[in-house]
Amino acid sequence: MDNHVPTQDSIVTVHNLTFSRGEKKIFDDISLEFERGKVTAIMGPSGTGKTTLLKLIGGQLFPDHGSIMVSGRNIHHLKHDDLYALRKRMGMLFQSGALLTDMSVFENVAYPLREHTQLPESMIRTLVLMKLEAVGLRGARNLMPNELSGGMARRVALARAIALDPMMILYDEPFTGQDPISMGALVHLIKALNTTLGLTSIIVSHDVHETAAIADYIYVLSEGKVIGQGTPKEIFDSPSLWVQQFMNGAADGPVHFHYPAKNYMEDLLHSEKPIFSRQRPPSDRTSKRKRYS
Amino acid sequence: MEFFQNLGASTRSSFTKLGRGSYFLVHLLAGISSVLVRPHLLLKQLHSVGVLSFLIISISGLFVGMVLGLQGFYILSRFGAEETLGVMVAASLVRELGPVVTALLFAGRAGSALTAEIGLMKATEQLSGMEMMAIDPIKRIISPRFLAGFLSMPLLAALFSCVGIIGGQLVGTGLLGVDDGAYWSQMQANLDFQGDIINGVIKSIVFGFVTSWIALFEGYDSIPTAEGVSRATTRTVVNSAFSILGLDFILTALMFGDN
Amino acid sequence: MPHNKTQDTLVGLFVASGIASLFFLGLHVSNLSSFSHGKTFEITARFSNSGGLKVKSAVSAAGVKIGSVKSITFDPKTYESVVKMDIDAQYKTLPDDSSASVFTAGLLGEQYVSLDGGGSDDYLKNGSKIEITNSALILEKALGQFLFKSAEEKKGGDDKKGSSKK
Numbered sequence: 170m171d172n173h174v175p176t177q178d179s180i181v182t183v184h185n186l187t188f189s190r191g192e193k194k195i196f197d198d199i200s201l202e203f204e205r206g207k208v209t210a211i212m213g214p215s216g217t218g219k220t221t222l223l224k225l226i227g228g229q230l231f232p233d234h235g236s237i238m239v240s241g242r243n244i245h246h247l248k249h250d251d252l253y254a255l256r257k258r259m260g261m262l263f264q265s266g267a268l269l270t271d272m273s274v275f276e277n278v279a280y281p282l283r284e285h286t287q288l289p290e291s292m293i294r295t296l297v298l299m300k301l302e303a304v305g306l307r308g309a310r311n312l313m314p315n316e317l318s319g320g321m322a323r324r325v326a327l328a329r330a331i332a333l334d335p336m337m338i339l340y341d342e343p344f345t346g347q348d349p350i351s352m353g354a355l356v357h358l359i360k361a362l363n364t365t366l367g368l369t370s371i372i373v374s375h376d377v378h379e380t381a382a383i384a385d386y387i388y389v390l391s392e393g394k395v396i397g398q399g400t401p402k403e404i405f406d407s408p409s410l411w412v413q414q415f416m417n418g419a420a421d422g423p424v425h426f427h428y429p430a431k432n433y434m435e436d437l438l439h440s441e442k443p444i445f446s447r448q449r450p451p452s453d454r455t456s457k458r459k460r461y462s
Numbered sequence: 463m464e465f466f467q468n469l470g471a472s473t474r475s476s477f478t479k480l481g482r483g484s485y486f487l488v489h490l491l492a493g494i495s496s497v498l499v500r501p502h503l504l505l506k507q508l509h510s511v512g513v514l515s516f517l518i519i520s521i522s523g524l525f526v527g528m529v530l531g532l533q534g535f536y537i538l539s540r541f542g543a544e545e546t547l548g549v550m551v552a553a554s555l556v557r558e559l560g561p562v563v564t565a566l567l568f569a570g571r572a573g574s575a576l577t578a579e580i581g582l583m584k585a586t587e588q589l590s591g592m593e594m595m596a597i598d599p600i601k602r603i604i605s606p607r608f609l610a611g612f613l614s615m616p617l618l619a620a621l622f623s624c625v626g627i628i629g630g631q632l633v634g635t636g637l638l639g640v641d642d643g644a645y646w647s648q649m650q651a652n653l654d655f656q657g658d659i660i661n662g663v664i665k666s667i668v669f670g671f672v673t674s675w676i677a678l679f680e681g682y683d684s685i686p687t688a689e690g691v692s693r694a695t696t697r698t699v700v701n702s703a704f705s706i707l708g709l710d711f712i713l714t715a716l717m718f719g720d721n
Numbered sequence: 722m723p724h725n726k727t728q729d730t731l732v733g734l735f736v737a738s739g740i741a742s743l744f745f746l747g748l749h750v751s752n753l754s755s756f757s758h759g760k761t762f763e764i765t766a767r768f769s770n771s772g773g774l775k776v777k778s779a780v781s782a783a784g785v786k787i788g789s790v791k792s793i794t795f796d797p798k799t800y801e802s803v804v805k806m807d808i809d810a811q812y813k814t815l816p817d818d819s820s821a822s823v824f825t826a827g828l829l830g831e832q833y834v835s836l837d838g839g840g841s842d843d844y845l846k847n848g849s850k851i852e853i854t855n856s857a858l859i860l861e862k863a864l865g866q867f868l869f870k871s872a873e874e875k876k877g878g879d880d881k882k883g884s885s886k887k
Contacts, residue, residue, distance in 0.1 A: 227594050256596035267591030270583075281595045284602075329595075339594075509728045513735045552750050617739020624742040627750060646749070651786070654777065655751040663743070 180205045180337055180369045181226055186235035188218070188225060195221055197393035198235070203337075208363050208370040210384035212377065214415065214424070217390045219373035220264070223339045226371070227261060228252050240336070257285055260330030260338040264345060266322035268314040268329070274301070275310040278329045285333060300328040304358060320351025327358065337369035338362070344376040352376075356383055377416050381405070389415060483679045486600075490678070493598065493605035503602065507610035511572045515618060518571055519564055523622035526559055527551060527629025534630070535638045544640050548649035551630035552623075556653065556662045557718070560623035562710050565669035568615060569702035573677035576607055577698040580681025581691035589682075604682065608674045615670025616663050623662065661717040668709060673702045760810035761788065762847035766821040771802035772832055772857025774823055779833040780806045787812045790834065806834060808845070816841040820853035832857060 181203040188196045195218035203209045211219055224230045226237055228244040236243050239255060247255065268277050278297045282288060288296070301307040304324040314322060323343065330338055343359065344352050360383045363370050374380045381387065381401040389397035389404065389412055397404055397412040405416055414422030430436065497504055534550040583589050583603065592599040627649075634640040653659070677698045684694035771793055780788035788808035796803050808815070818839030825832050836851075845851075 224590075229590065229593055253596040253598075256594055259594065261591070261594040263587040263591055265586050267587040269588055269592075270586070281597070284595070284597050326591075333595075505729060505732050508732045508735065512739075513731045516735055516738075556746060556750065614735075614739075617736065617742070620742035620746055621739055623750075624745050649750055651779070653751040655747060659746050659751045662746075 178205045179203055180240055181371065182238040183222075183226070184236045184238070186225070186237065187233045188221065188230070189233055190218075190221075194393050196232075199390070199393070199395050200235075201388055201395070203369065203371055204386065205369050206363075206367060207385040208359070208372065208383050210372045210374060210380045210387045211390060212373075212375060212380060212387055212415070213390035214375060218393070219375075219390065220341050222390075223261065223341055223371070223373055226339060227256065227259060257281075257333055258336045260333070260335040262323065262326050262330050262338060262340045262343060264342045266314070266319075266326040268317075268322055268326055270314050272314075273310065274306065274312050274314070274317070274325050277314065277325060278310075278332055281329060281332045296332065297328075300332055301325075303331070303362070304328045305354070318351070320347050320354065323347075323351075323355065324358065327355075327362075331362065331366065331368075334366070335368070337371065340370065340372040340374070342374055343372065344374055344379045352379060359383055377418065381416075391415075479683070482683060483675070486604075486679050486682060487675055489600050490604045490608050490675075493601035494609055496601045497606045497609055500606075503606040504609055507606045508614060511576070511607065511610040512614035512617065515568060515571050515614065516621070518567055519618045519622050520625045522563065522567055523555075523560075523625035524629040526563060526622075527555065527626030527631075528633045530554060530559075530626065531630035531633030531638070535634055535640065544634075544638075545644040546648050546652075547630070547634045547640050548627075548645035548647075549652045551634070552627050552649045552653055553658065555623040555626040555630075556658050558710070558714070560619045560626065561662055561665035561669055562706060564619040564622045564666060565615065565673055565706045566703060568611075568618060568670075569673050569677070569699055569706070572611065572614075573673050573698050573702055574695045576611070576674070576677040577681040577684070577695045578691055580604070580607075580678060581684040581686070581694050584682065584684060585686035585688070585691060604678050608678055611674030611677070612667070612670045615673070616666045619662065619666035619669075657718075661713075664717075665710065665713050668713060669706050672705050672709060676702050676705065761807035762810055762813070762845075763791065764806050764808060764845055764847075764849045764851060766804050766806070766834070766851040766854050767796070767799070767801045768804060768821075768823060768854050768856045769801055770823075770856040770859065771804055772823050772859060773825075774802075774804065774832045774834065774857065778831060780808065780836065781833055782812070782815065782836045782838070787836070804834065813844060813846070815845045817843045817845050817849055818853070819845065819851060820855065821851045822855035823857035825858070 179202045181201075183199065183201040186196050186199050186201075187194070201211070211222060213219055221230060225232055226239065226244070228239075228247070231245055237245065239259070242251075242255065244252065244255065268274075269280065272280065275297055278300055279293050282293050282296060286293075298307055298310070301310055304327050306321060306324055306328065309317070309321065309325070314325070317325065327338075340359065343355050347355065356379050359370060359372070362368055363383075372380055372384065381404070384401055387397075387399065387401055387404045388395055391411065397407050397409055399407070404412060407413060407416075411423040413419075414424060420426050530551045531547065534547050535544060538544050538547055538550065580589075580603070583599075589599040589603065592602065631642070631645055635642045635645055680694040680698045680701070681691075684690045774790060774793060776790055776792060778790045779786045780790060788806050791805045791807045793805075794803045795801075804821075815836060816839040818841040819836045820839065822835050822837065823832055824835050839853075
């Protein structure tokens with residue numbers, strides 16, 4: 170399984186990955202490549218396990234089958250110390266920002282530096298201010314995380330993620346729940362960081378347009394499978410009805426607006442015998458559960 | 463049939479949980495050495511675990527001592543043995559009430575706060591975030607809190623007993639007219655350092671260990687949602703209370719059994 | 722990491738008061754202060770009945786506690802109770818013909834050993850044996866004897882032989 174040879178320039182290679190949570194298969198034998206120095210996006214509706222994929226790449230979860238090679242090493246076969254050494258070179262931006270709530274903005278950004286380096290205080294100060302300047306929040310250094318707006322918190326978290334000058338950054342839904350201005354700021358930042366710092370970016374998102382604007386390559390996931398991949402243009406021109414529905418945000422299409430149910434009229438006219446019956450009809454369980462996102 | 467299946471499943475899941483908890487304990491104990499080189503982490507937690515419990519412990523101790531003084535006096539005076547009020551107050555505080563009531567209050571005050579804090583850190587991905595920064599959250603977040611709880615408990619229990627003994631004296635000698643000298647001398651003559659004080663301290667150390675472990679594990683193992691964290695907080699208080707009272711019985715049987 | 726002075730002070734106060742409480746319990750509440758670990762010497766006494774005496778029961782002279790019972794064993798040859806006592810080393814001028822008695826403090830109180838001084842010029846030292854002992858008063862026995870005697874006196878003591886034991 171490990172004899173898969175990654176393409177020359179891919180920093181992360183996901184090979185035949187299968188992962189399930191309980192009964193539900195979240196990934197079913199998928200293979201992905203993430204090229205060095207590029208922005209690669211993974212898109213799909215909510216609940217397709219995009220965050221799970223990032224946790225798998227970060228080595229926080231273990232796959233059932235298949236392998237994930239990060240920088241040429243199988244992340245799930247690394248020893249604790251090696252894994253932590255590799256993680257120092259990976260930044261991850263969580264959806265909530267995941268700032269430590271009992272520290273100021275400055276201390277949050279300084280935290281990985283203090284933990285992993287022996288730099289003198291003056292040097293740490295310079296570095297932190299540089300990182301905060303890069304995300305435009307140098308003036309907010311003395312605020313506490315609960316005084317920040319969602320967009321600012323995410324930018325601080327980004328400054329923290331680049332504090333150790335990582336080789337790649339994993340973004341978990343960076344645009345969700347942002348107003349247009351902070352969204353624009355984040356789109357700009359991610360692109361700018363990628364080019365100026367020579368980072369590799371992996372973005373997990375369902376915000377089609379923002380992601381398409383900065384991604385070099387896109388994978389579209391649904392039901393644990395890759396259902397479309399290519400450059401943003403190729404994806405927009407994809408013949409797949411499903412991909413079309415997702416990219417254009419149509420209410421009905423291959424993914425039905427309605428959760429599977431029996432005939433509407435029939436349902437209205439005949440009340441079910443036991444209203445509080447806990448048993449679901451068996452058909453319900455086997456039918457594909459598709460949710461509209 | 464279904465009953466037995468459920469019973470089997472829940473037995474199995476509680477063993478699984480115990481297994482996870484034990485692994486967690488080993489991990490956090492291994493992290494203690496790294497706390498010792500970062501004393502500021504410990505100081506901060508001693509503040510939130512110990513100092514913030516100080517007031518509730520001393521006030522409760524005072525009232526428990528005063529009640530013991532009253533009740534003890536009424537019973538002892540029937541046998542003409544008011545002189546031994548000091549012994550009764552001190553022995554019940556040092557042997558039982560000090561360690562047990564302190565541990566129960568501690569579970570309610572500090573333990574539930576610890577669970578909620580860790581659960582919220584988990585829900586807001588702070589623990590995950592630290593892991594991805596290559597910082598072990600058990601070493602930096604859990605171990606200092608554990609050590610603080612473990613160290614605070616004997617101190618708080620001793621404080622509780624002392625304040626209680628003084629409360630008993632206030633009521634006994636101040637209000638009810640027991641001789642002050644008899645209160646103290648009877649106490650000193652009948653309480654043994656090894657058998658009473660040290661055993662009481664050992665109890666509170668054991669309770670501190672168990673309560674901190676339960677509180678931190680419930681937080682760490684909680685389902686990272688608002689509901690999950692609130693359930694975990696309840697479980698901390700309930701499980702701590704059971705463990706404290708159960709262990710108290712075992713420890714009492716071991717320590718005072720041969721007297 | 723910037724230190725919070727007030728917080729450090731509060732933690733300091735907390736730890737100090739906790740440790741002070743432990744000291745208070747040790748020194749003021751328990752018997753630690755009364756020569757638990759001071760120098761002692763050991764003496765032995767044999768009683769035909771040591772009653773409710775226990776290890777750590779007090780040994781006193783003229784009402785003052787001067788030591789404690791170290792061990793109580795039964796000698797299967799002489800059917801006696803062998804009581805070893807630790808006496809505080811400062812009381813080294815107890816005459817070696819002192820007598821030991823097991824008394825009860827109050828009607829229902831704990832039992833203790835009382836040493837009553839003799840007239841000898843030699844003193845008790847480590848390993849000494851006390852020869853003159855008075856056993857514990859067993860309430861049931863005493864009551865039994867009392868009732869028996871009064872019954873005898875009434876009847877004039879014609880047919881029953883009342884043999885009282887020591």
